[in-house]
Each structure stands twice: as C-alpha cells, then as structure tokens.
Amino acid sequence: xxxxxxxxxxxxxxxxxxxxxxxxxxxxxxxxxxxxxxxxxxxxxxxxxxxxxxxxxxxxxxxxxxxxxxxxxxxxxxxxxxxxxxxxxxxxxxxxxxxxxxxxxxxxxxxxxxxxxxxxxxxxxxxxxxxxxxxxxxxxxxxxxxxxxxxxxxxxxxxxxxxxxxxxxxxxxxxxxxxxxxxxxxxxxxxxxxxxxxxxxxxxxxxxxxxxxxxxxxxxxxxxxxxxxxxxxxxxxxxxxxxxxxxxxxxxxxxxxxxxxxxxxxxxxxxxxxxxxxxxxxxxxxxxxxxxxxxxxxxxxxxxxxxxxxxxxxxxxxxxxxxxxxxxxxxxxxxxxxxxxxxxxxxxxxxxxxxxxxxxxxxxxxxxxxxxxxxxxxxxxxxxxxxxxxxxxxxxxxxxxxxxxxxxxxxxxxxxxxxxxx
Amino acid sequence: xxxxxxxxxxxxxxxxxxxxxxxxxxxxxxxxxxxxxxxxxxxxxxxxxxxxxxxxxxxxxxxxxxxxxxxxxxxxxxxxxxxxxxxxxxxxxxxxxxxxxxxxxxxxxxxxxxxxxxxxxxxxxxxxxxxxxxxxxxxxxxxxxxxxxxxxxxxxxxxxxxxxxxxxxxxxxxxxxxxxxxxxxxxxxxxxxxxxxxxxxxxxxxxxxxxxxxxxxxxxxxxxxxxxxxxxxxxxxxxxxxxxxxxxxxxxxxxxxxxxxxxxxxxxxxxxxxxxxxxxxxxxxxxxxxxxxxxxxxxxxxxxxxxxxxxxxxxxxxxxxxxxxxxxxxxxxxxxxxxxxxxxxxxxxxxxxxxxxxxxxxxxxxxxxxxxxxxxxxxxxxxxxxxxxxxxxxxxxxxxxxxxxxxxxxxx
Numbered sequence: 040x041x042x043x044x045x046x047x048x049x050x051x052x053x054x055x056x057x058x059x060x061x062x063x064x065x066x067x068x069x070x071x072x073x074x075x076x077x078x079x080x081x082x083x084x085x086x087x088x089x090x091x092x093x094x095x096x097x098x099x100x101x102x103x104x105x106x107x108x109x110x111x112x113x114x115x116x117x118x119x120x121x122x123x124x125x126x127x128x129x130x131x132x133x134x135x136x137x138x139x140x141x142x143x144x145x146x147x148x149x150x151x152x153x154x155x156x157x158x159x160x161x162x163x164x165x166x167x168x169x170x171x172x173x174x175x176x177x178x179x180x181x182x183x184x185x186x187x188x189x190x191x192x193x194x195x196x197x198x199x200x201x202x203x204x205x206x207x208x209x210x211x212x213x214x215x216x217x218x219x220x221x222x223x224x225x226x227x228x229x230x231x232x233x234x235x236x237x238x239x240x241x242x243x244x245x246x247x248x249x250x251x252x253x254x255x256x257x258x259x260x261x262x263x264x265x266x267x268x269x270x271x272x273x274x275x276x277x278x279x280x281x282x283x284x285x286x287x288x289x290x291x292x293x294x295x296x297x298x299x300x301x302x303x304x305x306x307x308x309x310x311x312x313x314x315x316x317x318x319x320x321x322x323x324x325x326x327x328x329x330x331x332x333x334x335x336x337x338x339x340x341x342x343x344x345x346x347x348x349x350x351x352x353x354x355x356x357x358x359x360x361x362x363x364x365x366x367x368x369x370x371x372x373x374x375x376x377x378x379x380x381x382x383x384x385x386x387x388x389x390x391x392x393x394x395x396x397x398x399x400x401x402x403x404x405x406x407x408x409x410x411x412x413x414x415x416x417x418x419x420x421x422x423x424x425x426x427x428x429x430x431x432x433x434x435x436x437x438x439x440x441x442x443x444x445x446x447x448x449x450x451x452x453x454x455x456x457x458x459x460x461x
Numbered sequence: 462x463x464x465x466x467x468x469x470x471x472x473x474x475x476x477x478x479x480x481x482x483x484x485x486x487x488x489x490x491x492x493x494x495x496x497x498x499x500x501x502x503x504x505x506x507x508x509x510x511x512x513x514x515x516x517x518x519x520x521x522x523x524x525x526x527x528x529x530x531x532x533x534x535x536x537x538x539x540x541x542x543x544x545x546x547x548x549x550x551x552x553x554x555x556x557x558x559x560x561x562x563x564x565x566x567x568x569x570x571x572x573x574x575x576x577x578x579x580x581x582x583x584x585x586x587x588x589x590x591x592x593x594x595x596x597x598x599x600x601x602x603x604x605x606x607x608x609x610x611x612x613x614x615x616x617x618x619x620x621x622x623x624x625x626x627x628x629x630x631x632x633x634x635x636x637x638x639x640x641x642x643x644x645x646x647x648x649x650x651x652x653x654x655x656x657x658x659x660x661x662x663x664x665x666x667x668x669x670x671x672x673x674x675x676x677x678x679x680x681x682x683x684x685x686x687x688x689x690x691x692x693x694x695x696x697x698x699x700x701x702x703x704x705x706x707x708x709x710x711x712x713x714x715x716x717x718x719x720x721x722x723x724x725x726x727x728x729x730x731x732x733x734x735x736x737x738x739x740x741x742x743x744x745x746x747x748x749x750x751x752x753x754x755x756x757x758x759x760x761x762x763x764x765x766x767x768x769x770x771x772x773x774x775x776x777x778x779x780x781x782x783x784x785x786x787x788x789x790x791x792x793x794x795x796x797x798x799x800x801x802x803x804x805x806x807x808x809x810x811x812x813x814x815x816x817x818x819x820x821x822x823x824x825x826x827x828x829x830x831x832x833x834x835x836x837x838x839x840x841x842x843x844x845x846x847x848x849x850x851x852x853x854x855x856x857x858x859x860x861x862x863x864x865x866x867x868x869x870x871x872x873x
Contacts, residue, residue, distance in 0.1 A: 063761040067754045074750045145557055145574040161635070162557055162574060335744060338496045339751035342489045346758040349485040353765055 046374070050382035060350055061386060067346040068390025069397060071339035072434055076398025076426065078336050081405050082329030083421045089325075090318045092416060096178045100136075102295040102313040104129075104281040104302070122309050123276040124302070126169070126265070129283065132301055134294035139169035139176055140265060140281040144272050148261060149219040150210025159210055165220060165261045167268030167275075170194040176282045189214045189234025192264050200230040201262040204238040220261070222271025230263060283311075343390065344441040351383045351445035362449055363457030372450040379446035380439055387438020391431045398430075468786070472794035483798060486755075486762040490802025491809060493752035494846055498810025498838065500748050503817050504741030505833040511737070512730045513831070518590045519726040522548070524707040526693040529720040535688035536719050538581070538677070541695070544713055546706035551584035552677065552693035556684050559633040560673060562622030571622045577632060577673045579680025582606045588694045601626050601646025604676045611679075612642040616650035617670040632675070634683025642675065693721075755802065756853040763795045763857035774861055775869025784862040791858035792851055799850020803843045810842075 106122045121143075129138045146165040152158045172180060173191050185191060185201075192201055200218060202210070212218055212232050221227040268275065285294045295311035302309055355362070362375055399422065406418050526541075528534040533554070542550050558577040561570045584592060585603050595603065598619075604611050612630060614622065624630055624644050633639040650670060675683075697706045707723035714721050767774070774787055811834060818832040 059764055060761055063757055063764070067757045067761075070750060070754050070757070074747065078747070147559075162559070332747060335496065335500070335747045336750055338492060338748055339754045342492050342751045342754040342758065345485055345489045345492070346754065346761065349482055349489075349758065349762065352481055352485070 046378050046381055047385075049378045050385055060353070064343075064346050064350040064386055065390045065393065067343040068340070068387055068434060068437070069394040071336070071341075071343040072391050072394025072430060073398035073401060074336035074339055075333050076395050076430055077401040077405065078332045079329050079426060080399065080402040080421065080423065082325050082332065083423055083426070084402075084406060084418050086321060086325040087421045088416055088419045089321050091419060093317050093321070094314055097314040097317075098178065098284075099314070100285045100287065100289075100291055101176070102283050102285075102291055102298075102311050104283065104298065104309050104311050107308050107310040121277045121279060123274070123305075123307050124278040124281060124309070125305055125307075126275070126281070128305065129281065129298060129302065132294070132298050134285050134289035135298065136284045136286045137171050137175050138281060138283045139172035140167075140275070140278050141169075141172065142167045142265065142268055142275050142278045144222070144268070144277055146261070146271065147221040148210065151212050151216050151218075163206065163261055164259060165263060165268075165271075167265040168192060168262050169265040170196065172282065175284060179282055184237035185234040186214075186237050189232075191234060192262065196233070196264045197267055197270075198228055198230050199233045199264065199267075201234045201236065202232055203236050203260050203262075206259055206261060207232070207235045218261070220263070220271060223273060226271050228267065228271060230267070340437060344387075344437045347383055347386050347438050347441035348445060350386070351379065351442045352448075354382070355379065355445045355449040358449075359452060359457050359460040362452050363454055363460065366452075366454040367458060375452075376446050376450035379449045380442050383442025383446065384435045384439035387441070388431065388435040390438070391434025394434065395427055395430050468790050468793055469797075471790045472797055482762055482765070486758050486798055487802045487805065489755040489758040490752070490799055490846060490849065491806040493748070493755040494803050494806025494842060495809035495813055496748035496751055497745050498807050498842055499813030499817060500744045501741050501838060502810065502814035502833060502835065503821075503830075504737050504744065505835055505838070506814070506818055506830045508733060508737040509833050510830045511733050515729050515733070516726055519729075520590065520696075521726070522697045522699070522701075522703055523588070524695055524697075524703055524710075524723050524725040526552075526695065526710070526714070526721045526723055528690070528692075529722050533687075533689035533691065534719050534721050535686070536690050536693060536714065536721070537717060538693075540717065541693065541710065541714065544706075544710055546697050546701040546709065548696045548698045549583050549587045550693060550695045551581045551588055552690055553578055553580045553584060554677070554680055554684075554687065554690045555579075556634070556680070556687075556689065558673070558683070560622065561631040561633075562624045563628040563630065565623060573621070575618060575673050576671065577675060577680070577683075579675050579677045581677040582608075584694065587696060591694060596649040598647045598649050599626060601648070603646065604674075609676055609679050609682070610640055610642045611645045611676065613646040613648065613674040614644055615670040615672045615674075616648050618673055619644075619647040630673075632673070632683060635685065638683050640679065640683055642679070695723075752849055756799075756849045759795050759798050759850050759853035760857060762798070763791065763854045764860070766794070767791065767857045767861040770861075771864060771869050771872040774864050775866055775872065778864075778866040779870060787864075788858050788862035791861045792854050795854025795858065796847045796851035799853070800843065800847040802850070803846025806846065807839050807842050 104122075104124070106120045124140055124142075126138060126140050129135060143164060143166045145162050147160065148163045148165070149158055149160040170192050171194070173183060174194075183191060186204070189201075192199065200220070202212065202218075207213070210218060214232055214234060216232050217229045218232060219227060219229055265275075283294070283298060285291050292313050292315060295313045299309065299311040365375060366372075403420065406420055409418050526534075526536070536552060538550070538552055541547065541552075555576060555578050557574050559572070560575045560577070561572040564570050582604055583606075585595065586606075598616070601613065603613060612632070614624060614630075619625060622630060625647055626644055628644045629641050630644060631639060631641055648670065695706075695710060697703050704725050704727060707725045711721060711723040777787060778784075814834075815832050818830050821830050
C-alpha cells in the first residue's frame with residue numbers, strides 16, 4: 040500500500056511538472072466527458088419527467104386494458120383498436136376493485152325541432168361510459184366541467200345523455216330535452232339530456248398527458264351510460280379502453296396478467312397495460328436515444344484518449360534519463376510501468392472530475408432553457424449518482440488504456456541507454 | 462511565393478521530424494472529421510432519398526390541394542378543371558355511410574356504418590403514382606368516367622358485407638337519400654402491413670381494405686356537395702410552371718371561398734430539407750465536439766513543438782528571420798496537421814457513410830437510401846480542418862514568434 044502511494048506521488052509529480060501540456064490534455068478529456076454527461080443527463084431527465092407524468096395518472100394500483108394491437112404493436116388502423124369485453128366478468132376477477140370501460144359507436148341521432156319544425160339529425164359518435172370512470176378515475180379523464188344546470192352521468196342512470204357543447208348547439212337541445220338515438224336493428228331510445236360539457240378552452244383540453252385519452256377532444260361526442268349502449272347495440276364488441284383499479288395489497292402486475300388471461304380465454308383480443316409496461320417502453324426509447332447521442336459525443340472521448348496517449352509518449356521521452364536513474368537504483372520494470380500507467384490514469388480521472396462538473400453545469404443550463412421555452416411540463420433535474428460513478432471510473436480507464444503503450448515502452452527502456460540519453 | 466513554399470517546407474519538416482507525436486495528433490483530427498463527414502453524409506443521403514421518392518410521386522407537373530384547417534374543404538370541381546394551366550384534376554371526399562350488403566339465403570343482410578369515399582375517375586387514370594397499383598379479386602374494375610351508382614369494395618368490407626362483384630348494396634347518405642349500387646370490383650387483400658403506407662402521408666397512399674369507394678358524382682348525389690373534401694390533385698399543362706399555376710389556383714379557389722393550400726413538389730422538398738438540415742446540424746454538432754478536442758490536441762502538440770525547437774527559432778532569428786516569419790511557419794505547421802487530418806478523415810468519413818448506408822439498407826425498409834458524396838461538404842471539411850489546425854496553432858505560433866533571440870539561442 041505504501042508503495043502504491045509513492046507511485047501515485049511520482050505520477051502526480053510527472054503531471055504537475057509539465058503543467059501546460061498536462062492541462063491541455065486534461066481539457067481534451069474534460070470537453071468529451073462534459074458532452075457525454077450533459078447529453079445523457081438530459082436524456083435521463085426526459086425519462087424521469089415522462090414516467091412521473093404517467094405515474095401521476097396511473098397511481099400505484101391501476102392498469103388499462105387495450106386492444107392488443109394498440110400497445111406495443113404500433114400498427115394503428117381502422118377499427119383495429121376496438122375489442123370485445125365482458126365487464127361483469129372483469130369485475131369478478133380476484134383483485135379487481137373497480138373497472139370502468141368506454142365503448143364507441145356511430146349512431147343515428149335526432150335532436151329537437153326548430154321553429155319551423157325541422158328536426159336536425161345525423162350520424163354522430165356515441166360513447167358509452169361507465170359512471171365509475173368519472174368517480175374513480177379522475178386522473179385519467181381530467182377535470183370534467185359541465186355547463187351550469189347539468190350534471191355528469193351517475194351510477195344507476197340509464198336513459199340519459201351527456202352532450203358536448205358543440206353538438207348540443209347543432210342538435211338545438213338543452214338540459215332536460217330528449218334526443219332520439221337509434222342503434223342496431225330496430226333498437227332506439229329516447230334519452231334525456233342531463234348535462235352539457237363546458238366548451239374546452241383552446242389548447243388546454245385536459246386529459247392525461249401523452250395518454251391520448253381525453254373525453255371531449257373534438258366537441259362532437261354524445262356520452263351515454265355504458266349499460267345504455269347494451270340496449271342499443273348489444274353486448275360490447277367495440278370497447279376502446281378499460282380502466283381497472285386493483286384491491287389494496289394486490290400486485291397490480293399480477294392482477295393485470297390474470298385479467299388478460301381470463302379475458303383472452305373469453306375471446307377478447309386485448310392486452311393489459313400497467314404502469315411498469317409503459318415505463319419500460321419509455322425507458323427503452325429514451326435509452327436508445329441517449330445511447331445514440333451519448334455515443335456520438337463519446338467519439339470526442341476517443342479523441343481525448345489519443346491526446347492522452349500523445350502526452351504520455353512525450354512524457355516518457357522527456358523522462359528517459361529519470362527512468363534510467365530509477366532503474367539503476369533498483370526500480371523494477373513493473374514499477375516503472377505502474378508509475379506511468381497511474382500518471383495517464385490520473386490525467387483521465389482529473390479530466391473526468393472536471394468534465395462531470397462542467398457537464399452537470401451544461402445540463403442545468405439546458406434544463407432551464409427547455410423549461411423556459413415552455414412545454415406544459417416542468418423538466419425534472421436528475422443527478423444520477425450511478426452515471427457520475429461510471430463516468431469517473433470510465434475516465435480513469437480511458438486515461439489508463441491510452442497510457443498502456445507509452446508505459447510499456449517506458450518500462451522496457453534498457454538502463455544503460457536510458458542513463459546515457461540526453 | 463518562393464518564400465511561402467520555403468515556409469511550407471520548413472513546416473512540413475517540423476511535422477515529419479516528430480513522426481509519432483504528429484501522427485497521433487493527426488489521428489485525433491481524423492476521428493473527429495470522419496465522424497462529422499460520415500454523419501452529415503448520411504443525413505444528405507436521407508434527404509436525397511426522401512426527395513427522390515416524393516418526386517417520383519409528384520413528377521414535375523403535379524401539385525396537391527389540401528384543406529388549410531386540416532379537416533376538409535369545399536371545392537367547385539368543374540371550376541377547378543376550367544382554370545388556366547390545369548390539365549387534369551382529381552379529388553376525393555369521405556363520409557360515414559350506412560351500408561347494407563346483399564341478402565344471404567335466409568334473407569338477412571349484413572349492415573353497418575362504413576367509411577365511404579367518393580373519387581373522381583381521373584384519380585386512378587391520371588395520377589397512378591399517388592395511389593399505387595390497384596389489384597382486384599377476380600375480374601373487378603374501377604368506375605369509368607360518367608358511370609354512376611357503382612361501388613368498389615375494400616377486401617375487408619366485402620367480407621363483412623358478404624358481397625362480391627355483381628351484387629347490389631344499399632348506401633344511405635344524408636337525410637333520406639339512399640341509392641342501390643352495383644359492386645363492380647373488390648380490391649385484392651394486401652399483405653400484412655403494406656396497406657396505405659407509402660410513407661407519403663398527405664392522406665394519399667393506396668386504397669384501404671376498410672373502405673367503400675364510389676364515384677364522386679354519386680357521392681354528391683348521396684350527401685349533396687359539401688365541405689368535406691380530403692384533397693385534390695392537379696396536373697398542369699405541359700410547359701406551364703407548376704408553382705405559378707399552384708399559386709393561381711389557390712388564389713382563384715380562395716376567392717370562391719375554398720379554404721385550400723396548394724402544395725407543390727418544391728414546397729415539400731423545402732420542408733424535407735429543413736427537417737434533415739436540423740437533424741444533421743444536431744448530430745454533426747455533437748460529433749463536432751470531437752473536433753474541438755482534436756484542436757486542443759493540435760495546440761498541445763504545437764506548444765511542445767515550439768518548446769523543442771526553441772534553439773532552432775533562435776538560430777533562424779539570428780540569421781535574419783523576422784518574428785512574422787516564425788509565426789507563419791508555425792501557423793502553417795499546425796494548419797497542415799489539421800489539413801492532413803481532414804484529408805484522411807474525409808476518406809474515412811466517406812467509407813463510414815458507405816458502411817452506414819448499406820447497413821441501413823440491409824436492415825431493410827422499402828427505400829434504398831442513396832450514398833451521397835457531396836463535393837461542397839468535402840471542400841468545406843478540408844477548409845475547416847485547415848482552419849481548426851491553424852486556429853489551434855495561433856497561440857503556440859505567437860509564443861514562438863515572441864521568443865527573444867538571445868534567450869532562445871542559449872536554451873538547452
């Protein structure tokens with residue numbers, strides 16, 4: 040151990056004695072490390088920010104059921120994102136506390152006659168919502184605002200409808216009026232309008248960020264209770280999304296797997312998506328992006344390493360005589376080798392420390408710049424101890440590897456020639 | 462001039478005398494230049510490939526009319542075709558219609574709400590590059606000009622409605638309007654993912670298995686004329702300037718109240734260029750950091766070089782070299798290091814580009830990315846690499862030029 044410290048001191052002296060050259064070499068490493076640390080930190084920040092937003096929506100106990108094509112498959116197409124669902128079966132699965140589903144159809148809808156007795160009618164999207172959707176899953180739907188005098192769909196409602204603002208004007212109906220909705224075959228129902236959604240404010244239509252699920256996107260939808268859809272169109276084979284909250288104490292991934300299994304057996308073409316599924320996907324994506332950018336920035340570390348090698352060759356050359364003396368008084372080849380290897384590793388490490396600090400500084404600047412530009416989300420600053428540890432270790436290794444060849448050359452110098460060298 | 466060559470000779474000797482160190486410095490620059498050249502070349506390759514694909518579809522004489530608000534627009538089709546410079550035009554509109562299939566043995570009819578697209582016959586005859594090849598099951602065909610009350614079904618729709626060529630289907634439009642139509646063709650089912658994805662966007666693309674296609678005029682009979690057109694394609698008369706005609710058409714239609722934007726090939730290629738330029742600048746910039754590191758390496762080598770040749774500098778000055786001569790010699794030396802690095806690095810970069818492109822192509826997408834060798838990029842890279850070297854050498858050269866003669870001569 041004692042010997043190691045002596046070697047370290049010798050290596051340090053080697054660096055300090057040629058200040059300008061050493062510092063320039065260190066600066067090369069600093070730039071490379073700063074770029075890599077800065078870019079990867081920004082990538083980590085994005086990942087953390089996105090997964091945090093998703094977890095705010097999901098909580099710890101909720102999962103979604105989507106058509107198996109929608110999540111992961113990537114292919115969105117036509118009617119492929121709908122699926123059949125037995126909601127009662129789902130609710131009876133062990134671990135499921137409450138489930139809410141959304142189904143959608145195009146229905147023929149008649150509004151109220153105007154002054155001349157013309158009845159406005161047309162094909163409109165009709166959505167069936169479980170009342171639990173509003174009461175239990177507010178983080179998914181966002182805040183729903185109803186125009187004064189109206190209310191949302193509640194448990195036990197049957198022949199009622201909730202209209203988007205835009206469509207209520209087109210159909211000329213108000214709260215308390217009835218609309219006629221025709222379903223499959225001869226099924227048709229007179230539904231009482233119980234509420235009209237407040238028109239969405241521009242730009243900010245609530246809903247889960249990135250979750251592509253908001254209830255009133257185009258202001259064109261008629262919402263009815265989920266059971267009412269059964270009366271009009273029969274059992275559900277047109278479900279868009281189902282949200283499931285698990286009983287406290289159950290593992291949400293386990294319950295999701297069980298639900299997926301049971302429902303798939305019944306012929307539903309679905310997959311259950313939990314928070315960990317989504318955060319895995321986000322993690323994969325950001326990892327690829329970070330690896331690409333970090334890799335390109337890492338090229339500069341390669342260049343920095345070449346610089347270290349260059350400096351070390353010069354250093355060995357300049358100290359040929361010193362090496363000769365060391366050997367003459369009993370230093371072994373391996374000692375010389377270790378001293379030079381430590382020296383170049385130290386150059387790398389010093390570059391790594393300064394570069395990490397600089398990189399974190401750049402990263403802070405970048406984050407505040409991104410937040411200033413504004414995007415709805417506040418980016419979270421992530422300072423990853425793991426990243427810093429790996430960076431410092433890596434920078435020492437880069438230095439040491441660059442020094443391998445020069446140190447080997449130094450260790451093989453014949454004593455006599457070295458002593459004679461001017 | 463002779464002096465310049467002498468300086469160059471001196472600078473070159475300076476490099477060659479310290480081979481190992483110089484070459485390591487050059488390698489640093491080489492790596493940086495190769496990364497920048499490789500990445501930007503791949504970016505240029507993508508840009509070229511995308512533009513070529515777009516131009517294959519557009520030709521030199523076609524433009525698109527799109528709704529300004531992204532939803533749909535109203536259009537007086539007759540008026541459009543009558544405009545100056547318009548050779549042929551085609552358009553398409555979409556509605557959801559209630560469709561009944563033919564009755565089966567038990568008399569039951571499959572029915573449902575389906576997307577119905579109304580197309581002018583010119584779309585298939587005049588603009589095959591936009592919609593791709595259309596294949597039918599058996600002996601189907603497309604509607605001919607003037608033909609009404611006929612329908613072509615997507616493969617999935619035909620299956621759901623249990624209809625084939627020759628059957629009658631019923632399509633209900635707005636209000637009480639409904640029409641019986643003869644099915645004249647069923648589209649061949651396509652393999653897997655291919656449907657509608659020609660990478661072009663614009664809502665153009667090939668036919669989909671999930672739609673019912675009817676003639677534009679029949680569509681207007683069912684839903685009246687509306688403001689729900691998806692897009693229109695216009696081919697200009699030969700010899701006419703497509704951008705000028707596009708502007709003219711846009712203006713004329715806007716005066717009639719159509720909210721349309723005319724998009725020509727040059728509009729699209731400009732957008733592609735902007736996008737790839739940003740991506741290339743980002744990646745090239747990050748790779749450029751390694752050039753900075755390489756430059757620091759050059760500076761380091763030059764400082765060492767000045768230090769080692771202190772005595773030589775003293776001798777040069779003693780026999781009459783001015784400070785500015787010394788300065789130029791060292792500046793040239795560091796510029797040369799940069800330039801050599803740039804030359805070798807460009808070579809490596811182009812090789813990287815080739816490898817990268819063939820890797821991308823072997824991963825397979827429908828498009829072959831072309832390997833672009835851009836002469837301006839190479840020239841700029843060489844000039845830039847010399848500049849990087851020279852800038853890195855400024856300080857060392859300045860220090861060399863300011864050495865006092867006596868001290869320099871005495872230096873050991």
